[in-house]
Amino acid sequence: MLLHGQVALVTGGSRGIGRAIALALAANGARVALNYVRGAEAAEAVAAEIAARGGEAVALQADVGDFQAAEGLVAAVEGRFGRLDILVNNAGVTRDTLLLRMKESDWDDVIRTNLKGAFNCARAAARLMLRQRYGRIINISSVAAFFAHPGQANYAAAKAGIVGFTRALARELGSRGITVNAVAPGFITTDMTDVLPEAFKEEVRAHIPAGRFGTPEDVAQAVLFLASPASGYVTGHTLVVDGGLTA
Numbered sequence: 001m002l003l004h005g006q007v008a009l010v011t012g013g014s015r016g017i018g019r020a021i022a023l024a025l026a027a028n029g030a031r032v033a034l035n036y037v038r039g040a041e042a043a044e045a046v047a048a049e050i051a052a053r054g055g056e057a058v059a060l061q062a063d064v065g066d067f068q069a070a071e072g073l074v075a076a077v078e079g080r081f082g083r084l085d086i087l088v089n090n091a092g093v094t095r096d097t098l099l100l101r102m103k104e105s106d107w108d109d110v111i112r113t114n115l116k117g118a119f120n121c122a123r124a125a126a127r128l129m130l131r132q133r134y135g136r137i138i139n140i141s142s143v144a145a146f147f148a149h150p151g152q153a154n155y156a157a158a159k160a161g162i163v164g165f166t167r168a169l170a171r172e173l174g175s176r177g178i179t180v181n182a183v184a185p186g187f188i189t190t191d192m193t194d195v196l197p198e199a200f201k202e203e204v205r206a207h208i209p210a211g212r213f214g215t216p217e218d219v220a221q222a223v224l225f226l227a228s229p230a231s232g233y234v235t236g237h238t239l240v241v242d243g244g245l246t247a
Contacts, residue, residue: 001028001029002029002224002228003028003029003085003227004029005029006031006085007030007032007082007084008022008025008030008032008033008084008086008088008227009032009074009077009084009087009088009121010022010025010032010033010034010035010088011035011073011088011091011117011121012036012091013032013034013035013043013046014036014039014042014045014059015039015042015190016190016191016216017185017190017220019216020215020219020220021090021216021220022046022050023046023049023220024220024221024223024224025223026050026055026056030085030227032050032055033058033059033060033081034046034047034057034059035059035062035073036061037061037062037063037064037091043059046059058080060076064089064091064113064117064120064121065116065117066120067120069120070120070124073121073124074121074124074125074127074128078128084128085129085132085135086135086138086227087122087125087135087138088140088223088227089118089121089137089138089140091113091114091117092114092140093110093113093114094155094192095107095109095110095155096151096152096155102153102154110155110157111154111158111161114158115158115161115165118165119165122137122139126173126178129173129176129178130178132177135177135178136178136179136181136226136231137169137178138182138227139162139165139182140162140182140183140185140219141159141160141162141163141166141182141238142155142156142159142184142185143184143186143240143242143245144160145159145160145162146160147245159184163182163184166180166181166182166236166238170235170236174236180236181235181238181239182239183223183239184238184240186208186214186240186241186242186243187204187205187242188213188214188215188216188218188219189216190216193213204245207245208243208245209243209245210244212243213243214241218241
């Protein structure tokens with residue numbers, strides 16, 4: 001298996017893209033820690049699904065936007081598994097609204113979880129990875145970093161920040177056997193997108209050369225590549241998974 005003996009932490013791992021990533025990593029041999037902030041039942045269900053398939057997983061609650069909670073989360077992973085090889089910063093929230101209607105809390109909540117959460121977890125994980133002289137940090141960005149819709153100033157800023165953060169961190173950690181990359185999904189079918197108006201979804205689909213929306217599994221396979229030994233000479237890169245939407 002590609003990841004036999006390795007340990008992965010997936011933030012926001014209880015549903016959608018995070019769930020698919022956790023399942024893909026586990027299917028390829030990784031022991032997986034699933035982080036969630038709410039929805040313990042969903043996280044435990046993913047862990048149970050991994051166990052039923054012969055893997056090993058644990059669900060860990062923590063608000064990654066809180067600096068000390070993120071440090072505690074990484075410490076809990078080390079305490080359970082003894083190491084951490086793969087960090088997937090997937091946790092994210094949206095608070096879409098036009099700028100003049102956007103409350104300060106709408107801005108702060110998105111930046112806190114989507115961008116600061118990645119910093120918090122990466123900083124804590126890097127300490128372990130530097131001792132190991134090996135690691136894979138994969139940050140989930142979005143095509144919104146390059147191609148945003150009105151009403152997404154907070155989300156686009158956070159996801160563009162992830163791209164810059166990824167490149168800077170790759171420079172810092174590359175000499176110690178740690179790669180840092182990002183995945184930027186396009187329009188992916190999840191609970192978050194299911195509630196969008198059908199007319200809007202049809203308009204978006206018409207601009208996707210692949211002719212379909214992506215699935216969480218499409219994103220998970222990209223993450224799997226970046227988590228694997230096969231990507232050892234890839235760092236500081238943002239892999240866009242959007243069916244050609246931004247081409």
